[in-house]
Amino acid sequence: AQKITQTQPGMFVQEKEAVTLDCTYDTSDPSYGLFWYKQPSSGEMIFLIYQGSYDQQNATEGRYSLNFQKARKSANLVISASQLGDSAMYFCAMRVTGFQKLVFGTGTRLLVSP
Amino acid sequence: KAGVTQTPRYLIKTRGQQVTLSCSPISGHRSVSWYQQTPGQGLQFLFEYFSETQRNKGNFPGRFSGRQFSNSRSEMNVSTLELGDSALYLCASSLDEGSYGYTFGSGTRLTVV
Numbered sequence: 001a002q003k004i005t006q007t008q009p010g011m012f013v014q015e016k017e018a019v020t021l022d023c024t025y026d027t028s029d030p031s032y033g034l035f036w037y038k039q040p041s042s043g044e045m046i047f048l049i050y051q052g053s054y055d056q057q058n059a060t061e062g063r064y065s066l067n068f069q070k071a072r073k074s075a076n077l078v079i080s081a082s083q084l085g086d087s088a089m090y091f092c093a094m095r096v097t098g099f100q101k102l103v104f105g106t107g108t109r110l111l112v113s114p
Numbered sequence: 115k116a117g118v119t120q121t122p123r124y125l126i127k128t129r130g131q132q133v134t135l136s137c138s139p140i141s142g143h144r145s146v147s148w149y150q151q152t153p154g155q156g157l158q159f160l161f162e163y164f165s166e167t168q169r170n171k172g173n174f175p176g177r178f179s180g181r182q183f184s185n186s187r188s189e190m191n192v193s194t195l196e197l198g199d200s201a202l203y204l205c206a207s208s209l210d211e212g213s214y215g216y217t218f219g220s221g222t223r224l225t226v227v
Binding site for chain 2: 042045091093099100105
């Protein structure tokens with residue numbers, strides 16, 4: 001079975017600072033994908049970044065980067081230069097290849113202050 | 115291009131009633147998945163449809179059902195509503211099997227009273 005663990009219920013950061021949101025995963029399948037989504041109070045899940053299990057390099061998308069450490073089964077999200085609009089819930093998720101479903105963690109609420 | 119459209123956005127129903135939620139995927143996307151989000155259980159997978167066929171189903175009672183039409187639009191139905199069915203129901207579409215590009219809709223917030 002697949003499992004995602006996010007141990008930080010909430011994180012607090014000041015504007016323009018960098019922040020790391022933790023995510024560890026558990027699967028015995030060798031082929032999988034890891035996702036990060038942002039969910040503002042409106043409810044929509046916004047895709048941020050994706051990392052495949054066979055990808056050699058860490059994924060980056062603008063201010064978002066994924067620190068992928070396969071041996072440790074961790075996939076931490078790094079947000080550089082935080083902005084007020086980054087305040088939201090952040091979810092880490094995993095999909096095992098061949099199964100069209102995402103397994104989500106419990107989420108981390110990020111609050112960015114001026 | 116238009117995103118994933120879920121209707122209605124908000125819904126209030128009474129215990130025992132049934133409800134139907136709708137999801138229109140991004141044009142060209144053939145896979146539609148449904149998720150339930152509650153404060154207690156978090157985000158849980160309900161089911162996934164591809165080309166009108168249910169391929170995966172989560173651990174939910176038979177009161178939860180769905181279908182997909184030939185134009186890829188999907189509906190989910192919950193019969194005999196219970197208070198615990200109050201949740202945000204999210205729909206996600208993706209291009210095809212193996213794609214990792216999931217796009218979510220804004221969700222339908224269902225309240226059962």
